[in-house]
Amino acid sequence: MAIKSTETQWGGMAKLLHWLMALAIIGNGIFGLIMVEMPRGMGKLNAFALHKSIGLTVLALLLLRISWRWFDRKPRDEPMPRWQSLAAHLTHGVLYLFMLALPLSGWIMNSLHGYPLQFFKLFNLPALAEKNEDLSELAETAHETLFWVLLLVVIAHAGAALVHHLFERDNTLLRMLPFARLRQRKSGDSP
């Protein structure tokens, strides 16, 4: 698997970043929902610290991903109706925005709470806003809501990929999966 993408296939780097981040984002969100229910104590403090560190990792990976995407090429869309490819591109844009908004809203909320922000016990990051308890409640709601909305968009996104795979029987899903072999195109499909 080449590291760079081709006309028909996502490269290793794009695949790695896509699946690593998908796992980290969904996992960190579920972890976030669980950790807020934990009883007060050191376990909870450590869980919060881990949640923030994973979230910051997502933010760092996003910057890497956007830079890579700039440098890399994007495979041509699989043959599909124009509205579908427009919807797909729109969804991808929205997903990129969420990948930025989620960790950023967490960071802002954390600053408004006046909590420290430490990356895996290695170094601290500055606050993005002055402490403000009232606004922190608002930011908390925003942070959680963003996750639920992201989940809906991801379900639509993954659902669409599955529909293409199962019913259109094209390579939309396969070309993003690691280790998958592409289906041979029926003759006449290729431009």
Next chain:
Amino acid sequence: MKPVACLLSLLFLSSPLLAADYTMGKGSTLGFTGTFQGEAFKGRFGDFQAKISYDPADLASASFDVTVHLASANTGDTDRDESLPGSDFFNITKFPTAHFVTTRFREEGGKVIAEGTLDLKGVSKPVNLEVTFAPREGGATLDVSARLNRLDFGIGSGDFADTSTIGAEVTVNAHLELESKT
């Protein structure tokens, strides 16, 4: 003759030659600085009393005696302030106050060090203060600071003893506005 001389000298030696006595005035503060997840946080004890006897020219007779009501600790974070009185931290139901009393004063490199004993959460340990004293009209200002290891006194026990999250070292500092006793 002998007993009389003794009495006389005692009288003579007492009040006027003793170090100046002070009461604590408005604007006096007692604070501490700890670290949590790599970031410093400040706290204050709103309720404490200090009996100060101090004359820079007569350190041998100086003394500090401070009592701190631990329930008055405030660090500006609700979660943390609700945890401090509990048994893992100050355990105020069993040990409501901390007490510090000096045993000896000495000079070291132009600085005055007050040696004393801190009694906190059932543990008595020696603690040294660095003393800065400045006389002023009708009184003086006194600044002291000390560094201590919270684990010496069992502050943050069990899981909370983890110093990679809650730093071991705590700085305590007090600023006292002293009024002369007359």
